[in-house]
Amino acid sequence: MDVWFTENQAAGLRISIQVKDVLARVKTPYQEVVVTDTVGFGRMLTLDDVVQTTERDEFIYHEMLCHVPMCSHPNPRRVLIIGGGDGGAVREVLRHETVEKCDLVEIDGEVVAQSRKHLPSISGMLDDPRVRVIIDDGIKYAAGIRSEYDVIIIDSTDPIGAAVGLFSRTFYEAAFKALAEDGVFAAQTESPFFNSDLIRRISRDMTAVFPNVGLYLACVPTYPGGLWSFTIGSKKYDLQPAAGLRDIHGTRYYNHAVHRAAFALPEFVRDLVPWGKA
Amino acid sequence: MDVWFTENQAAGLRISIQVKDVLARVKTPYQEVVVTDTVGFGRMLTLDDVVQTTERDEFIYHEMLCHVPMCSHPNPRRVLIIGGGDGGAVREVLRHETVEKCDLVEIDGEVVAQSRKHLPSISGMLDDPRVRVIIDDGIKYAAGIRSEYDVIIIDSTDPIGAAVGLFSRTFYEAAFKALAEDGVFAAQTESPFFNSDLIRRISRDMTAVFPNVGLYLACVPTYPGGLWSFTIGSKKYDLQPAAGLRDIHGTRYYNHAVHRAAFALPEFVRDLVPWGKA
Numbered sequence: 001m002d003v004w005f006t007e008n009q010a011a012g013l014r015i016s017i018q019v020k021d022v023l024a025r026v027k028t029p030y031q032e033v034v035v036t037d038t039v040g041f042g043r044m045l046t047l048d049d050v051v052q053t054t055e056r057d058e059f060i061y062h063e064m065l066c067h068v069p070m071c072s073h074p075n076p077r078r079v080l081i082i083g084g085g086d087g088g089a090v091r092e093v094l095r096h097e098t099v100e101k102c103d104l105v106e107i108d109g110e111v112v113a114q115s116r117k118h119l120p121s122i123s124g125m126l127d128d129p130r131v132r133v134i135i136d137d138g139i140k141y142a143a144g145i146r147s148e149y150d151v152i153i154i155d156s157t158d159p160i161g162a163a164v165g166l167f168s169r170t171f172y173e174a175a176f177k178a179l180a181e182d183g184v185f186a187a188q189t190e191s192p193f194f195n196s197d198l199i200r201r202i203s204r205d206m207t208a209v210f211p212n213v214g215l216y217l218a219c220v221p222t223y224p225g226g227l228w229s230f231t232i233g234s235k236k237y238d239l240q241p242a243a244g245l246r247d248i249h250g251t252r253y254y255n256h257a258v259h260r261a262a263f264a265l266p267e268f269v270r271d272l273v274p275w276g277k278a
Numbered sequence: 279m280d281v282w283f284t285e286n287q288a289a290g291l292r293i294s295i296q297v298k299d300v301l302a303r304v305k306t307p308y309q310e311v312v313v314t315d316t317v318g319f320g321r322m323l324t325l326d327d328v329v330q331t332t333e334r335d336e337f338i339y340h341e342m343l344c345h346v347p348m349c350s351h352p353n354p355r356r357v358l359i360i361g362g363g364d365g366g367a368v369r370e371v372l373r374h375e376t377v378e379k380c381d382l383v384e385i386d387g388e389v390v391a392q393s394r395k396h397l398p399s400i401s402g403m404l405d406d407p408r409v410r411v412i413i414d415d416g417i418k419y420a421a422g423i424r425s426e427y428d429v430i431i432i433d434s435t436d437p438i439g440a441a442v443g444l445f446s447r448t449f450y451e452a453a454f455k456a457l458a459e460d461g462v463f464a465a466q467t468e469s470p471f472f473n474s475d476l477i478r479r480i481s482r483d484m485t486a487v488f489p490n491v492g493l494y495l496a497c498v499p500t501y502p503g504g505l506w507s508f509t510i511g512s513k514k515y516d517l518q519p520a521a522g523l524r525d526i527h528g529t530r531y532y533n534h535a536v537h538r539a540a541f542a543l544p545e546f547v548r549d550l551v552p553w554g555k556a
Contacts, residue, residue, distance in 0.1 A: 012317030018290035039290030226504015264539030
């Protein structure tokens with residue numbers, strides 16, 4: 001029997017991924033958490049029928065989400081990840097030997113539980129002694145913090161439901177305060193092809209909060225349109241230095257050439273950001 | 279009624295695009311040529327149920343296929359395009375005012391005819407006086423040419439059927455001879471994510487034929503996995519100069535920063551090419 005999972009990615013666009021087995025399906029107060037085993041992408045986590053991560057292509061998303069901010073900071077010791085209950089961002093952050101603590105604040109404990117159980121290649125570093133897993137609302141959590149983190153990374157779902165507030169100027173201001181005086185912030189910020197209005201708003205709001213802001217891109221096969229954006233804000237450090245990025249090993253997508261190249265925006269993306277045509 | 283076109287893009291991966299109307303459907307000796315009007319991507323050309331081009335995202339593919347080789351050459355006057363019967367590559371080549379002639383060699387006259395009729399925003403420059411449309415086998419055509427073109431561009435289908443020979447060392451040798459002594463060659467060369475063995479072979483074969491070879495990337499939403507590769511060979515000119523790329527205006531994806539950035543290969547792609555880890 002042919003079994004296919006189908007996601008409605010955008011108006012008139014669907015992706016379908018062939019499924020071998022459904023490993024977990026749990027309704028939580030926030031969403032439906034499903035882990036499947038697929039024919040072409042290894043195991044896959046979906047939340048409310050939206051692909052979050054697959055074993056086959058998660059390295060692209062997680063490496064680019066984490067290593068661009070982490071390598072931009074000369075000495076990232078204290079890291080906060082909001083969202084990212086699958087543990088992929090934690091795994092990448094811990095590649096950096098400077099890290100002393102990595103706090104993960106995930107709103108839905110089932111995402112962590114099912115990922116621990118069914119996605120060990122992604123969640124495997126969640127038990128590292130440097131990691132603290134906090135099941136809480138990341139927006140509330142960040143609002144209570146002052147100058148505590150060197151790097152904050154937002155690994156959220158699409159801006160629907162509980163994640164909406166993570167894409168707001170109020171939240172960027174809270175994250176700014178939660179960062180040390182030389183802190184760096186990065187967030188996944190959706191598709192330049194399908195979410196152009198959102199990216200316009202985010203880049204304007206981030207520019208109002210952080211002195212150095214950038215938008216960078218990577219191509220994630222299972223995300224709508226492939227082309228994906230990340231927004232980064234820095235209090236002090238240059239985001240695209242010609243030299244001096246910190247070294248990192250063991251990656252399959254990220255390297256320093258890719259880091260710098262990711263900020264080279266196609267013309268239609270330059271049109272979305274206030275600094276694009278400056 | 280909901281009508282969806284579905285393409286099998288890779289093992290266990292399908293893309294579906296919602297269709298408003300079928301504008302043309304023609305069986306030719308080579309393939310089934312279909313033009314549809316879609317909900318999210320404007321009009322769309324498929325050949326044997328594989329998406330070739332949509333009005334919404336074709337600019338990315340056509341600009342990156344053409345402007346990287348064209349801007350690498352200081353004075354491209356004579357251009358040969360093999361495949362590309364939709365006319366999108368011709369349109370981009372003619373943005374370069376240096377061009378005196380642009381020969382398009384397409385094996386299937388119906389692709390040209392249906393594109394002229396139903397895809398005017400893509401095919402609209404096919405009647406320019408600098409353009410000669412030749413309905414012929416591009417492999418045979420190129421084999422008879424000596425030192426005649428400044429730039430040769432291969433805008434082919436996937437390596438199936440008539441297009442197989444366009445992905446061979448024999449063909450690269452013929453293209454080398456058909457180029458002037460400072461000529462530049464570029465071809466679409468599939469997905470690094472799904473066609474890694476093919477890219478390994480192409481990059482090795484191209485390196486045996488051209489003194490300067492590069493692989494560059496762009497993200498085309500309607501192609502499998504989004505991430506797409508192009509292979510370029512040059513007899514004389516540097517492919518990633520720090521400065522001195524020729525100017526081009528009116529693009530929506532390409533610019534000189536994107537040109538240089540497109541050669542920054544992710545680690546898993548560097549593993550595919552002989553110069554990647556040199």
